[in-house]
Amino acid sequence: MELNARIPSGPLEQKWDRHKFALKLVNPANKRKYTVIVVGSGLAGASAAASMGELGYQVRCFCFQDTPRRAHSIAAQGGINAAKNYQNDGDSIYRLFYDTVKGGDFRAREANVYRLAQVSVDIIDHCVAQGVPFAREYGGLLANRSFGGAQVSRTFYARGQTGQQLLLGAYSALERQIAGGTVAMFPRTEMLDLIVTEGRAVGIVTRDLVSGKVESHFADAVVLASGGYGNVFYLSTNAKGSNVTATYRAYKRGAAFANPCYTQIHPTCIPMSGDYQSKLTLMSESLRNDGRVWVPRAAGDKRAPGDIAEAERDYYLERKYPSFGNLCPRDIASRAAKEVCDEGRGVGETGLGVYLDFADSINRVGEDKIRERYGNLFDMYERITGENPYRVPMRIFPAVHYTMGGLWVDYNLMSTIPGLFVHGEANFSDHGANRLGASALMQGLADGYFVIPYTIGNYLAQVKPGSWRADSADAKAACVDATARVDRLLSINGTRTVDSFHRELGKIMWSDCGMARNQTGLAEALQRIPELRAEFWRSVRVLGRGEEFNQSLEKAGRVADFLEFGELMCRDALHREESCGGHFRTEHQTADGEARRDDDQFCYVGAWEYRGDDRAPVLHKEPLVFENVKLATRSYK
Amino acid sequence: MRITLKVWRQSGPHATGRFETYQADQVSPDMSFLEMMDVVNEDLIGKGKEPIAFDHDCREGICGMCSMVINGMPHGPHRATTTCQLHMRSFKDGDRVTVEPFRARAFPVLRDLAVDRSSLDRVMQAGGFIGVATGNAPEANAAPIAKDAVDRAMDAAQCIGCGACVAACPNASAMLFTAAKVSHLGLLPQGQPERYRRVLGMVGQMDIEGFGGCTNFGECQEACPKEIGVWTIARLNGDFLKGSLTARGDKRGGGDAA
């Protein structure tokens, strides 16, 4: 396997423009002869499907929800970054690029990140034209807020529902194409496998989640935009259905999986309340604009927050990181929270929580202003916890939120399988070892609106339309395999529910491959996961039939893949003998507990190649070359 | 807490359904309604019975996937709250709770509590968009938009497309859903060129899908988890009237997108 990133030559600022000119084109009359499959209808998938439809390609788009508008992107709260510099506060494309590379702890590819920063400005223009109701100032111009890891205000938002509004924009563009006949939509349809023939991706195997029918779909190219794999931890801020199946199956068909261990643990989520807990709820990072994080100075202080005097409080982020304060990046804020809880200073019944206090801001700008900024988040907090955050500080704790790892892609967003493109959270490309807030929405839309329309043409121009063979042995085998797997899951009829396995896997992942990792824990996880997987295949109980609406069966297939994928994550985490971004190895830290990178040995993308169920995967390295940014130790002090 | 649940079970779109009764014995007030349902399902699987099918995904009240009519009310008793955000502290020990699917002609039951709401997508296809292809947009700050207009557009744009308004309406009308989109786009300058085409197309498609007409019961507004108001319907009616008077026979908004 060769990892050729295909980074265009020339100065950073000119790479994308030059590359666009060098890319081959498909002439307008020929576009409709090509079919492209898009798996996923989140920001990355819907934007790709809509814009390829606009160009005239025949697009077939798939999602597992009942309508494309419900993709997990809908839940994004805080905002989307763009280097507009509307605030006149020193922002620029270069600064957004720099912040993203630095925020990612110097583990992302410069050229991709620069392009992301370049097209960020076009995204805002396009979304406004679509009717996305971004917040505005009284003068009628667009408003901005600040997000972690940046000292400029460049985040655009629509109350606390930015993802919703952006997705509805992309969804409406998609529906317009569906009406126009260029896009065929397949909701409630799950991709179970990728079809690769003669070394090219030419289709997918799907299961219709209503009828249970397993079938194959063919195309000239396949785009995966199936989102992240945070649910390998069982508890995360992701939607319940988010899964690794599409990307993991592609990995098993030959696509390299890059940096699977890079996971983002978000510092501000509502703490867990009991064993029945089914998911964790994010409280947007934007709250850190106005909220101050603190815990009691003394361990074991169980007094109500209001009874703890100013002098007895530790505003630990402001203390440790005076220049960024409450707005330091997520990985740092999360670890700091873990640290104070480990010291016994955590709050709430479980001791796994810290305060996020709005009292000062409410005094400064008034309760109305705070309500206008975060009303829906405060309401959500109150519904879940039964506490009123206008009166008492919120309690928050870190939770799994985002996965920076994903299928390896080159500059064209094509994986190691020709014809297989990967977008959005499903790829590894832009966020290195830690993603900055408000950058995932930007990336998903950049990929779909402004990158794939160019790069797909370059690929398609080199293949003959409709040149796949539906009756090839590989195509048939993929469909037979998928059906056999469904049958096998249904035939075990053991004693344990799918969820019980998922929870157990989640606990292993959280304790050994979560916020802090070390050799002993990872080695143990690498032993326990295969055992758990074997038990799953011996004793899981999936009731009902395959040819019907069967939610246990859907879950079982996803959990079966998580049970394999978790092992790959731990393997990656074990091999990376350094700390960087969200990957914190306790063996590799500075005296004051900060992450210690090892640029001599680990300044590369680690991409894993599948070699069979009974053989270890092979690691390939894409060296990261920094020609513009100087490798430095991140400091937010 | 102990809760007795009376749940609608229906094995497929063409099967006849019936209520079945289940006991949930160890319900914590901090559980969400869906977490309580998860526990019931785990228990059913343990007993070798097929779990209750219900739609859900985000479990944070934003994707619009969860549905269910709880004690006669879409999304249950709590104002401005989806089923997934409803917590068991809204119920009392010993309560009997009836759970049914959203019922409407345009929402056929797929299984148990899960229904097919694709009719709403088709209403969107008939005009619920601004026809701007990628790459055409002018600079975002070139045209200021009054904050009040955007705030009001946002009030309407918050619709999560869950269909509770349809389930609540005695006529099973999708008027609030449609009006929310018509208002969101109609309040913005970008939405003006297609304003009347849009409303005619979407309302026409609503009829085709078998949604009932709106006779101003206002139940939709009460059921809406995002508190979208019937003011949007008033706007829609105004636009519809104006559009009908000036229409040139083309009632579909979509269809010429490519």
Ligand SMILES: Cc1cc2nc3c(=O)[nH]c(=O)nc-3n(C[C@H](O)[C@H](O)[C@H](O)COP(=O)(O)OP(=O)(O)OC[C@H]3O[C@@H](n4cnc5c(N)ncnc54)[C@H](O)[C@@H]3O)c2cc1C
């Ligand atoms: C609570 C929350 C808040 C967030 N807030 C922000 C924010 O403020 N700013 C920001 O930039 N980022 C934010 N993020 C991150 C961001 O929302 C996501 O990273 C991003 O939306 C992912 O988009 P996507 O299109 O890649 O994938 P998704 O939106 O996850 O979409 C995945 C799609 O793939 C489909 N799919 C998946 N598997 C299959 C399969 N096997 N077969 C068929 N279809 C499949 C799904 O149906 C879905 O349509 C937030 C994330 C969370 C969890």
Ligand code: FES
């Ligand atoms: S599950 Fe998403 S709104 Fe309820």
